Amino acid sequence: MKDLAGIGSPKDGGIWRLAFTDADLEARTFVEGCLRETGAEIRIDPLGNLFGIVETGRPGPVVMSGSHTDTVADGGRFDGSLGVMAAIEAADAISSGKGCGTFIAVDFVNEEGVRFMPDMMGSLFFTGRLEIGEVRSIRDAAGTSIGEELNRLGYAGTDSMSDLRPDFFIELHIEQGPILETTDHTIGVVTGVQGLKWFEITCSGTSNHAGTTPMQNRRDAVRAASRLMDHLHQLPDEMDGVRLTVGSVHARPNLINVIAERCVFTVDVRHPNPEVLSDAERHIRARVRAAEAESGCDISIRALADAEPVEFDRRVVEAVARTADESGFPARRMISGAGHDAQILNSVCPSGMIFIPSRGGISHSPDEFSTDDDLVAGANVLLGSILALMDG
Ligand SMILES: [Zn+2]
Numbered sequence: 001m002k003d004l005a006g007i008g009s010p011k012d013g014g015i016w017r018l019a020f021t022d023a024d025l026e027a028r029t030f031v032e033g034c035l036r037e038t039g040a041e042i043r044i045d046p047l048g049n050l051f052g053i054v055e056t057g058r059p060g061p062v063v064m065s066g067s068h069t070d071t072v073a074d075g076g077r078f079d080g081s082l083g084v085m086a087a088i089e090a091a092d093a094i095s096s097g098k099g100c101g102t103f104i105a106v107d108f109v110n111e112e113g114v115r116f117m118p119d120m121m122g123s124l125f126f127t128g129r130l131e132i133g134e135v136r137s138i139r140d141a142a143g144t145s146i147g148e149e150l151n152r153l154g155y156a157g158t159d160s161m162s163d164l165r166p167d168f169f170i171e172l173h174i175e176q177g178p179i180l181e182t183t184d185h186t187i188g189v190v191t192g193v194q195g196l197k198w199f200e201i202t203c204s205g206t207s208n209h210a211g212t213t214p215m216q217n218r219r220d221a222v223r224a225a226s227r228l229m230d231h232l233h234q235l236p237d238e239m240d241g242v243r244l245t246v247g248s249v250h251a252r253p254n255l256i257n258v259i260a261e262r263c264v265f266t267v268d269v270r271h272p273n274p275e276v277l278s279d280a281e282r283h284i285r286a287r288v289r290a291a292e293a294e295s296g297c298d299i300s301i302r303a304l305a306d307a308e309p310v311e312f313d314r315r316v317v318e319a320v321a322r323t324a325d326e327s328g329f330p331a332r333r334m335i336s337g338a339g340h341d342a343q344i345l346n347s348v349c350p351s352g353m354i355f356i357p358s359r360g361g362i363s364h365s366p367d368e369f370s371t372d373d374d375l376v377a378g379a380n381v382l383l384g385s386i387l388a389l390m391d392g
Helices: 022-037 081-095 121-126 132-136 146-154 221-233 274-295 314-327 341-345 372-390
Strands: 041-044 049-054 060-067 102-108 168-174 189-195 195-204 244-246 248-253 262-271 298-307 331-336 351-356
Touching: 022 041, 022 049, 022 081, 022 102, 022 314, 049 081, 060 081, 060 341, 060 372, 081 102, 081 168, 081 372, 102 121, 121 132, 121 341, 132 146, 132 372, 168 314, 168 341, 168 372, 189 314, 189 341, 189 372, 195 274, 221 262, 221 274, 262 274, 274 298, 314 331, 314 351, 314 372, 331 351, 341 351, 351 372
Parallel strands: 060 102, 060 168, 168 351, 189 331
Antiparallel strands: 041 049, 049 102, 189 351, 195 262, 195 298, 244 262, 248 262
């Protein structure tokens, strides 16, 4: 993990391994070298996803595990890397005689989606939800396409994985939240990933002089927006487990002495249960209509994104829970607040995840940190869970 953290880390600080850059390729090449040492057969697909295959020679299922080695800008050393390095350790243990069936360690490309959208691109491609032609034509902000970067770097391979589809997928990852640390648990048994909906709300009023326009004659877009925001922020108090964030606000003309004619803000709302999430959306839309009637401004709402909650497979969840229990690690069941490759894999095979604590709940930052003891505990629970699935 320390060697991997040195790649794409030019100065003392964060890691810069944005997808399809030189540093990203250097990290994947490092992972490939580690996998070769375990005796795994290496395959690289046309988008650059890296696979290390270990055949045990005994009949059994195909179990896949891994994560990603790309990072956000100025990212941390554990997000993604932990799941890949722990899968390499598992490959090593399995090639020295453990388990039945086939094990595949994987390093998926572009999980973060910072430079090229969408995120979780490698797993979306692997599961057949993206075509190579459309992916190669995706461009970054500077106009460079993925196809151009794949060609420049020699990043892509020609291997197919169509003969080796996983029966199970399991991913070890840092929590990226504070729950395990604050409740003194070492292992998070992840039962699912919460869903999310994004909205953009536009309040339109009339621009006028801040000093001469009587208060009762105003159609003030910012006042309408702030009252609506206040009502929306009350939603989590009324609906258990709902997380709601207004993260972006823009006023026009955005001047100190002018009543704003327009105020646009975003809403991010999340919950693990699809019915509660739909219910939250109904409440949001009702509050928008009420605010429009009350404020005299025109208020519109536009949906920007809609990701269904994911429920992980019981067999994988129970394998993790049992392994953690047998290993004597304090474990708790929990929902992932962030998105991961495992939720994409869950659409093609039973999948699950294991979390370990993140100090202060911090991630996507140079301050991201997990202790050596927790890293080792996570890797051991991962190996135990993989073997439990392989041995049926
Ligand atoms: Zn990650």
